Amino acid sequence: MQLVCPAGNLPALRTAIDAGADAVYLGFRDQTNARAFPGLNFDDNEIRQGIAYAHARGRQVYLALNTYPDSARLAHWHRAVDQAAELGVDAIIAAEMGVLDYACRTHPKLARHLSVQGSATTAPALRYAFERFGIARAVLPRVLSVQQVERLCQNAPIPLEVFAFGSLCIMVEGRCQLSSYVTGASPNRHGVCSPARFVRWDEHDGGERSVRLNDVLIDRFQPEEPAAYPTVCKGRYGVGGEIFHALEEPTSLNTLELLPRLAQAGVAALKIEGRQRGAAYVDAVTRTWRAAIDRHRVAPEAWTAQPAWQNTLSAHAEGHQTTLGPYHRAWH
Ligand code: SF4
Structure with missing residues (x-):
């Protein structure tokens, strides 16, 4: 191979x-x-x-x-x-x-x-x-x-x-709309998912960090928690009263x-x-x-x-x- x-x-x-x-x-x-x-x-x-x-x-x-x-x-x-x-x-x-x-x-x-x-x-x-x-x-x-x-x-x-x-990249390849839904920039047409210019990290009291993509909150991390590059599919969301990786784990x-x-x-x-x-x-x-x-x-x-x-x-x-x-x- x-x-x-x-x-x-x-x-x-x-x-x-x-x-x-x-x-x-x-x-x-x-x-x-x-x-x-x-x-x-x-x-x-x-x-x-x-x-x-x-x-x-x-x-x-x-x-x-x-x-x-x-x-x-x-x-x-x-x-x-x-x-x-x-x-x-x-x-x-x-x-x-x-x-x-x-x-x-x-x-x-x-x-x-x-x-x-x-x-x-x-x-x-x-x-x-x-x-x-x-x-x-x-x-x-x-x-x-x-x-x-x-x-x-x-x-x-x-x-x-x-x-x-x-x-x-978990979705049917070439068809994912998550990033373009949030940012207006399509990975499939413009070549980048979660473009860096839309990513904003904020640090809060106690060291917690939150990350937003075009002002949409997609995850929060505890002080020592490792954080990968943020993509919509790997964010944590509130579903049915719980907050978890509802689409895919990072x-x-x-x-x-x-x-x-x-x-x-x-x-x-x-x-x-x-x-x-x-x-x-x-x-x-x-x-x-x-x-x-x-x-x-x-x-x-x-x-x-x-x-x-x-x-x-x-x-x-x-x-x-x-x-x-x-x-x-x-x-x-
Ligand atoms: S949001 Fe996730 S599944 Fe969609 S293109 Fe980006 S990495 Fe792939």
Whole structure:
């Protein structure tokens, strides 16, 4: 299985490659990708340097063009596809049909991966994207159980990539309206959930902190309580007389214990989430998964998830907690 790691900037890209990533994924410094945070992403020159660094070591670079343009701005996404082809990335990762169609017609030799944001959860949906847009790979949404992933591996016409580790985006990928409902800025169109300019932290007497997104209270933290970046889905709300994480716990997906099962199923690539995270995260998480994948390749029968690997991953998880998320939910 290929290990695909996040690169929010050039130092993170080099770190990921040095730590053993088979491929990195990155984005332009604009709203064409779903991590349009200030200070992140790449200009053309940095992408050229990143590609040179990766290719010199036999690794690949994928470019995320995975937001949904509105028709007035479609030309900007088309230019981004042209630019990706000119720069020589190994593949683009796209979700919107107009973007995929343009790429397929205009740059047929530029490999296309269907983004997680494309929300393809069935074999017919994957077959349609393959036949219509010639996708070379699809990234599955993080809403599927492991049994569903296994079935898709048997029936999909193209190799599949799944998320292995990182923050969870719990809604049907590419369809969440929570952040845009609260802020008016859509993650799917503008590339960032809970934009930092809408986030306000207040400290109160006794050290309690509260966090608001565009003046909507989404959580309160006790003085020593760890607090992750605030998103609406992971806030605590009053429901039925109780205050709790009504939608999702602040926790990270960690599928390490499923690695043998995903390998057996024929998953082609494991993706690490976190272009918004620093080089220390990229280094530790990439090295851990590299070691786990390599150990499994050499001795699959003897493979177990080492406690040291799990400890490292937990230390870099959101809220220091991990979950198998939908991979193991019985209600599927
Ligand atoms: S609010 Fe949560 S589920 Fe919705 S886009 Fe943001 S992280 Fe994803």
